[in-house]
Amino acid sequence: MRRTRSAVAAVALAGSLLVVPSTATAATTTAAPWCGITWGSTPKGTLPWTAASLTGVRAGQHDCYDRLVVDVRGSTVGFRVQYVSQVLRQGSGQPLALRGGASLDVTINAAGTSPALNSSEMVNVSGYQTLRQVAWGGSFEGQSTVGVGVRARLPMRAFVLTDGTTSRLVVDVAHRW
Known part of the structure; x- marks a missing residue:
């Protein structure tokens, strides 16, 4: 029983590690500029x-x-x-x-x-x-x-x-x- 729980926990942890990075990457690449500002700082x-x-x-x-x-x-x-x-x-x-x-x-x-x-x-x-x-x-x-x-x-x-x-x-x- 302990081995089954440990195996399930290990699989769940591994699965969550695979999902989190891809979710974070998608959120950062689709974020809109703050207030829609795209001006930059060039002259x-x-x-x-x-x-x-x-x-x-x-x-x-x-x-x-x-x-x-x-x-x-x-x-x-x-x-x-x-x-x-x-x-x-x-x-x-x-x-x-x-x-x-x-x-x-x-x-x-x-x-x-x-x-x-x-x-x-x-x-x-x-x-x-x-x-x-x-x-x-x-x-x-x-x-x-x-x-x-x-x-x-x-x-x-x-x-x-x-x-x-x-x-x-x-x-x-x-x-x-």
Whole structure:
């Protein structure tokens, strides 16, 4: 009787070991991206040069990402958004200190002349899940830089919305991978 129970237990254990790995593999290969985000963390950008000017910067929180919006007076605007080891100030090339585990360099092909933009705390992002700091990196020869301190190097996307006379550069940074 003991031998029968031992044999049955051994067969059951062996069978369960064969089933568990295949179930775990199937679950991991069919899982959907978190919130459907498939953006990645590679540089984003477009090239247009215009006579646009920066008018403001603001931020917002969404369920799956934090958003930075750069308002521009002009119908089109070129930009480049990329993760860098250090954001550099326009004109001087000096490093811009940012809080967070990663730094996003947001360069906009638009002049920023308003004194209200010149701040190491352009937008209050305290309490945000991903954004840690938004700082002015200066404007020089028609290009402006905004440094964004981010919690970590997370997926991001960038795109421009326009209504004919004004544009908005939108930068979304996911809360997680």
